[in-house]
Amino acid sequence: MPVRLPPPQLLEIAGPEAAAFAHAQFSSDVKALQTLHWQWSAWLTAQGRVRAMFRLLRLKDDCFVAFLAGGSADALRAALVPFVLRAKVTLQPIERQAIGNFSSDDVVATFGALPTGTTLVERGAGLALAIGGGEPRWCMLGDFAPAAADDAAVERWRAADIADGIAELDDSQRERFLPDALGLGRLGAVSVRKGCYPGQEIVARLHFKGGNKRWLHRLDYDSASSPAHGIALATADGTASGELLNSAETSAGHGVALAVLPELPPGTILSATGLPGSLFRVISALGVANA
Numbered sequence: 001m002p003v004r005l006p007p008p009q010l011l012e013i014a015g016p017e018a019a020a021f022a023h024a025q026f027s028s029d030v031k032a033l034q035t036l037h038w039q040w041s042a043w044l045t046a047q048g049r050v051r052a053m054f055r056l057l058r059l060k061d062d063c064f065v066a067f068l069a070g071g072s073a074d075a076l077r078a079a080l081v082p083f084v085l086r087a088k089v090t091l092q093p094i095e096r097q098a099i100g101n102f103s104s105d106d107v108v109a110t111f112g113a114l115p116t117g118t119t120l121v122e123r124g125a126g127l128a129l130a131i132g133g134g135e136p137r138w139c140m141l142g143d144f145a146p147a148a149a150d151d152a153a154v155e156r157w158r159a160a161d162i163a164d165g166i167a168e169l170d171d172s173q174r175e176r177f178l179p180d181a182l183g184l185g186r187l188g189a190v191s192v193r194k195g196c197y198p199g200q201e202i203v204a205r206l207h208f209k210g211g212n213k214r215w216l217h218r219l220d221y222d223s224a225s226s227p228a229h230g231i232a233l234a235t236a237d238g239t240a241s242g243e244l245l246n247s248a249e250t251s252a253g254h255g256v257a258l259a260v261l262p263e264l265p266p267g268t269i270l271s272a273t274g275l276p277g278s279l280f281r282v283i284s285a286l287g288v289a290n291a
Helices: 018-024 073-082 105-111 151-163 198-210
Strands: 010-014 037-044 049-062 063-068 090-094 097-101 121-122 126-131 136-140 216-220 232-235 241-250 252-260 269-272 279-285
Touching: 010 018, 018 063, 018 073, 018 090, 037 073, 037 126, 049 073, 049 090, 049 097, 049 126, 063 073, 073 090, 097 151, 105 121, 105 126, 105 136, 151 241, 216 241
Parallel strands: none
Antiparallel strands: 010 063, 010 090, 037 049, 049 063, 097 136, 121 126, 126 136, 216 252, 216 279, 232 241, 232 269, 241 252, 269 279
């Protein structure tokens, strides 16, 4: 059954020098990205902090779309514009609907047969992304007949993101976390071999010498109300604290979440500021595997 997802935040990066611009600014190896494929990427500060994280879609040799995981396309465009300088590049937020699918059947019905091994299909003004992960999914972007709103289906989609270690970073959390605190190394969103880009020296130093002190953690929780994005978490003795990134309700009063915390063992109990009576438990700390 199609799932109507929240409106996607999409930034088109196009022009004769779009590939060179994206490769110089973003943390993934953009030059290695083939047409009609996508990869995880990020835009970092010079200090290695994450300004934005996104799936980078290559539609043509000279046209990309950044599909943001949290935050707004307008904010990303405004921050990127000063770095365009004389490059032949245009940056333009675009509006599309997002429809999620836990089966390829609806994608095939809309786009036709899917080539084996494809990660991105384009038909007219529509796109379909193969999400992969523990529960393979597809996300369609375009102008489609509206899918029925289904809160339970959206929560299932969010829970699948959490199971795959896909965090969300809103505009208020920009420039605060290192890539591995958001699990970007595991997703292949940062490269230590492609050459210079903002924050590359910090990324390389942490990759080869270590020193990162905060990691992405999967949690489950019990709470009478849904935890808000960005709430503070802490152990009972106050020796460890962190911040929730995204959550999904799996049944009434129960759910799963991702949070940035110092490395904690499974079973560690945390409480949330502003959610009296809530209880969070660490399922696992997510490691790093840089590209």
